[in-house]
Amino acid sequence: MTVAPFGVGQHPDLSEFFIHLTGRPLGDTPPPAAHVGSTAEGRLASILASRRLKASSVYGSPPVVCLCDVTRKAANVLLANGVTNRGPYDPWGLLLSRQGCIDRGLRPVLYLSAAEERQILNRAHTSDLMEWRIVRYDPPWTDWTHEREWRFGFPQGSNDPGVDISDLIHGVIVGQPGWAPGPSGPTPDDPHQPRLGRDVKRYAWNGTQIVDDGNLTL
Template identity: 30%
Template sequence: MSYSYDQWKERVTQRSDLSSSLVHLTRSATIEGKEHSAVDVLIKILKEGKLIGSNPRKGFITGNRSAVCFQDAPLSSIAENIAFENKHYEGRNRYSGCGLIFSKYLVHAKGGRPVIYDKPSEAKKYITDQNEHWRIVSFDLSNTKNMVDWMHEREWRLPGDMAFDLKNTAVLIDKRDSYREFIAKCNELKDPNILENICGLVVLAGLLM
């Protein structure tokens, strides 16, 4: 069944378990020997207007192409995912609740696609083009003591980097302190005017009150 854009938006917005947006989460990082908070990293990305794809040699990307990663889930579900990670994987800096929100339509138009969950060895049998292996995410429930399942993220990926305009970008902030840090640091900037140009801002902690 096919939809017009408006029908598609209506279909998605009437389901609490679906979303018309994709979320890219950031985290704190060490850049040139200096520690930067997740908010610092977020502002750096917004100033540059580009998401840099994860290196397949350093991350969980299959194949030889870098890719930008997104989650296709309602914000309430993303908040729950992050709370679970923080509780069960304390000390592992996988991602924070700070990030960027984009229209699924926009990411698809730029080449983003849903990932394919399977054992990489099996997926490569039917995805024979090595240039498409960036879509493969490991999935294996065969060993009950070592189960691999990332399907809760409903991941999308986009090969390479992704340039974006602030006007098409909403900002996700994890908590009140980070929100205040973000506002203060944005107000210190003269160009670009991030707060004036982004299309929205959401504080994730408010969804789990």
């Protein structure tokens, strides 16, 4: 493996992979309409079946796909206790190639105050370029820096925006050892969606930490 001259591979707080968890703690906040009645496990199975992450609006943003830049140690904290009063995240998700995602257009969000956001969006020709990257930062009342969020962004009004992750999947995080999707799982009987024919790493949550759990064939 080639190690970058700085950053990833050198800094102990930077991972080689981005994580997309399919179940986040909501507290008293109602789930998005698309998630009503679904489960984190079901959403993971659906993503593996389509091999695609669908974009959606977050608090009025343009359509985005959100990933977290966290190490395995940090992910253990997210799944065990969470990092806010909303509780832990559900132990279901994907690990995606860091460099592959960056090459595809993934970028870190910009944590900005309301005043800074207005300054940027009021400038001509910058709104479409920057709006999808902005996350409100007005601590202590509004602070999402714990998510260490990166995003794929799409223009408002895009038709079915999303990201093909067929070649980006490094592994899956699952809530039970040996998990595999059902018949409608990652390789449905569809001539337009053939098997990928490769294994990815499977990591299981044992209630305390993420542990290696063999491979999952896609």
